[in-house]
Amino acid sequence: MDDxxxxxxxxxxxxxxxxxxxxALDTKLADxxxxxxxxxxIVFDIEDTFGIQIPYxxxxxxxxxxxxxxxxxxxxxxxxSQNASGAAA
Amino acid sequence: MSERNCGRRxxxxxxxxxxALGTGVEKFWxxxxxxxxxxxxxxxxxxxxxxxxxxxxxxxFDARDLCKSRGAQLSDPFTQYAVAAAxxxxxxxxxxxxxxxxxxxxxxxxxxxxxTQEKAYEDIFVHKKKATHPLTLLKTIISSxxxxxxxxxxxxxxxxxxxxxxxxxxxxxxxxxQMIRSGMMDVAVxxxxxxxxxxxxxxxxxxxxxxxPEGCYPFAKRRNGTVIAEGxxxxxxxxxxxxxxxxxxxxxxxxxxxxxxxAADMVNPDIEGPTRAMQIALDDAKLSPADxxxxxxxxxxxxxxxxxxxxxxxxVFGAHADSLAxxxxxxxxxxxxxxxxxxxxxxxxxxxxxxxxxxxxxxxxPGEGCDLDYVPREGRYRALGYTMSNSFAFxxxxxxxxxGSAIN
Numbered sequence: 364m365d366d367x368x369x370x371x372x373x374x375x376x377x378x379x380x381x382x383x384x385x386x387a388l389d390t391k392l393a394d395x396x397x398x399x400x401x402x403x404x405i406v407f408d409i410e411d412t413f414g415i416q417i418p419y420x421x422x423x424x425x426x427x428x429x430x431x432x433x434x435x436x437x438x439x440x441x442x443x444s445q446n447a448s449g450a451a452a
Numbered sequence: 453m454s455e456r457n458c459g460r461r462x463x464x465x466x467x468x469x470x471x472a473l474g475t476g477v478e479k480f481w482x483x484x485x486x487x488x489x490x491x492x493x494x495x496x497x498x499x500x501x502x503x504x505x506x507x508x509x510x511x512x513f514d515a516r517d518l519c520k521s522r523g524a525q526l527s528d529p530f531t532q533y534a535v536a537a538a539x540x541x542x543x544x545x546x547x548x549x550x551x552x553x554x555x556x557x558x559x560x561x562x563x564x565x566x567x568t569q570e571k572a573y574e575d576i577f578v579h580k581k582k583a584t585h586p587l588t589l590l591k592t593i594i595s596s597x598x599x600x601x602x603x604x605x606x607x608x609x610x611x612x613x614x615x616x617x618x619x620x621x622x623x624x625x626x627x628x629x630q631m632i633r634s635g636m637m638d639v640a641v642x643x644x645x646x647x648x649x650x651x652x653x654x655x656x657x658x659x660x661x662x663x664x665p666e667g668c669y670p671f672a673k674r675r676n677g678t679v680i681a682e683g684x685x686x687x688x689x690x691x692x693x694x695x696x697x698x699x700x701x702x703x704x705x706x707x708x709x710x711x712x713x714x715a716a717d718m719v720n721p722d723i724e725g726p727t728r729a730m731q732i733a734l735d736d737a738k739l740s741p742a743d744x745x746x747x748x749x750x751x752x753x754x755x756x757x758x759x760x761x762x763x764x765x766x767x768v769f770g771a772h773a774d775s776l777a778x779x780x781x782x783x784x785x786x787x788x789x790x791x792x793x794x795x796x797x798x799x800x801x802x803x804x805x806x807x808x809x810x811x812x813x814x815x816x817x818p819g820e821g822c823d824l825d826y827v828p829r830e831g832r833y834r835a836l837g838y839t840m841s842n843s844f845a846f847x848x849x850x851x852x853x854x855x856g857s858a859i860n
Contacts, residue, residue: 400586400590403587404587406586407583407586410583
């Protein structure tokens with residue numbers, strides 16, 4: 364598991380009702396009892412930790428937030444594109 | 453006593469307090485009886501350039517112990533205090549949730565989550581953060597307190613907050629009283645909370661030039677302003693027959709409620725508005741002035757309030773004013789703003805249960821025109837049948853409650 368994944372899992376645990384639950388990349392966020400308001404706090408925490416902005420709307424079903432792995436992929440993508448645009452500037 | 457105002461009698465079966473004198477009614481009341489002073493140098497946040505550096509801070513409070521749900525534990529302190537005081541009142545009443553559709557929750561606050569809001573603005577304007585914390589809005593709104601209380605106790609009737617600065621709690625209790633008396637509700641959690649102690653809020657108060665840098669000395673010659681404080685005061689109100697049917701211990705009764713407005717000035721009180729509020733509350737309770745044994749005054753220790761309130765009391769109580777015990781417990785717990793009337797309602801209930809009139813501490817020499825019996829320095833043991841609590845707010849918003857002891 365890479366650094367991004369480890370940081371994201373730590374953020375998830377910090378905001379979970381039952382942080383002792385097992386978390387793998389294929390774990391669904393719904394199985395972790397993470398609800399929309401919790402997710403808003405988690406996205407905030409992720410943005411703060413990585414210094415990025417993640418498009419997220421609690422009104423919409425978002426595939427990016429289905430599993431732990433999809434969140435890691437999303438953050439990694441945003442980080443890469445941010446670095447790329449930074450390099451180009 | 454027969455039915456009042458063709459309605460049902462309204463019992464008090466639970467009380468809850470969070471204050472600078474302690475969390476929990478037992479601790480609070482023993483401090484009141486001992487004449488302790490809860491006002492101290494502020495330690496909860498960096499004072500920076502403030503020149504007003506004292507307040508009534510809540511010190512012995514852990515939301516993880518006193519609030520049940522995770523949401524309430526993560527809420528702004530003003531909501532945590534309200535939830536904790538509500539739990540104490542509900543537990544004391546012996547009622548077990550869910551309280552259901554015949555229960556109301558009217559719990560207000562003068563200002564709401566000002567510390568949460570301050571942090572959010574600091575994040576945006578100072579730290580240039582990209583977003584505020586996602587819970588900022590839910591933690592800031594004043595209705596966060598009644599909402600969380602309704603969730604914790606399954607209250608499914610009317611749930612909302614009142615907002616009327618220093619009369620907030622008295623308005624909440626008065627409305628809940630009317631709902632139960634009229635038969636609309638059987639049970640209500642009512643009162644208010646406040647958590648105004650942060651840098652920005654203190655700067656705003658400081659700018660109004662109404663705070664004392666030294667202490668809260670109501671009705672005293674040396675009084676030079678009020679001292680703001682945190683806290684919550686909650687009553688559990690219940691239809692008396694409902695309480696009797698389940699064998700509950702009745703702590704006292706709410707008998708009357710009067711509310712008026714000066715409609716004149718944001719800060720300068722007039723005599724007519726408070727006078728009328730006290731008179732309406734007495735009439736509502738079907739009592740005469742001479743029936744009142746103790747009056748918990750608004751008594752803020754500002755120059756304007758104390759003399760105005762004294763004159764209004766004289767107008768309402770006439771000859772009885774000279775034998776009426778009047779005290780301001782703000783001298784001990786500070787001015788809890790919106791929560792004041794709730795904290796002081798608990799004082800009235802405890803005073804009747806214990807047969808003890810609390811003192812106005814720090815009252816060495818009375819101020820000019822302050823010529824009532826303010827129970828200076830030390831409290832007194834005396835059987836009390838009926839008590840009154842005054843709340844007079846900025847904007848001239850007046851709310852007065854009359855309580856009766858459990859044996860009346």
